[in-house]
Amino acid sequence: MSDDDRRAEIRRDYEAAHGEWDAGTQAVLDLDPGFLAAYSRLAAVPDRVGALPEKVRHFVRLAVAANSTHLYLPPVRGHIRRALEAGATPAEVMEVLECCATLGIHSMNIGVPILVDVLEQEGLRDGAAELDEYQERLKAEFTEKRGYWHSFWNEILELAPEFFDAYTEFSSxxxxxxxxxxxxxxxxxxxxxxxxxxxxxxGLRLHIENAVRYGATAAEIVEVMEIAATLGMHGVFEAAPVLAEEARRRS
Structure with missing residues (x-):
């Protein structure tokens, strides 16, 4: 098989598996077709195994790409389109995005315990204060709406009850x-x-525990992680066109 035929075969296989082709993918194919073929095989494992329904696999890909700590926008439209083609409704896709919007609370989950440590270190705090009626109501409301309670909410509820009240409504x-x-x-x-x-x-441990309690299988959860594990390729897709352009310039 000639190099051109091999590249054409890799592209056909990639498009059949992933449904998308753009300048980044083309640049990787031109620079190292074997690497693109290996990535294509890796990224297609969840589709071959199929522990999750097709639309849910696209939901997971969307959650990986569109969350605020990654924001890799090039494939977002494709993930949304393919989810809809697989039977998802706009309301379901919107809910995926709404779940992703809660990621920002981790600033509080990590920051408030550090604040508490510093206050105790400086002698400005001596243990947790008793919750008042308002805070007890918020705790009960969160537990009812979200279906769980975790100790990392305790200090946020104590120190920022109004914020926690608004977050409960937002995240629920x-x-x-x-x-x-x-x-x-x-x-x-x-x-x-x-x-x-x-x-x-x-949060990862908590949400795995929650998913298992809701009936998720190990195979389903592993498949979520398999999809997330391929995001390292996003940097390659961004950088490969630059490499190709610079190489052409030098030649």
Missing amino acids: VPWVSGPLEPKVKEFMYIAFDTAATHLYTS
């Missing part, structure tokens, strides 16, 4: 009115918590 929108089943919502949190651009391990 998908849980109150959203169409996705609970374990699929948890898959979205797992997707961006396990992504290499975030790696929020406390």
Whole structure:
């Protein structure tokens, strides 16, 4: 098989598996077709195994690409289009994005415990204060709407009850009115918590526990992680066209 024929075959296989082709993919094909073929095989494993329904695999890809710690925008339209083609509704896709929007709370999950440590270190705090009636109501409301409670909420509830009140309403929108089943919502949190651009391990463990309680299987959760594990290629797709352009300039 000639080099041109081999490249054409790789492109056909890639487009059949992934449904998209752009300048970044073309540049990788031109520079190292074997590498693109190896990536194509890696990224297609979830589609070959199929532990998750097709539309849910596209939801996970969207959650990995569109969350605020990654924001790799080139494939977002394709993931949305393919999810819709696989039977997803706009409301379901919107709910994926709503789940991703909660990632920002991790500033509080990480920052408030550090603040508490500093206050105790400086003698400005001596243990947790008792929750008042308002805070107890917020805790009960969060637990009812979100279906769990975790100790990392305690200090946020104590020190920033009004913020926690507003966050409860904000984060609960998908849980109150959203169409996705609970374990699929948890898959979205797992997707961006396990992504290499975030790696929020406390949340990852929590949402794996929640997903299992909602009936998720090990195979389903592993497949979420497999999809997230391919995001390292996004940098290659961005940089390869630059390399190709610079190489042409020098030649």
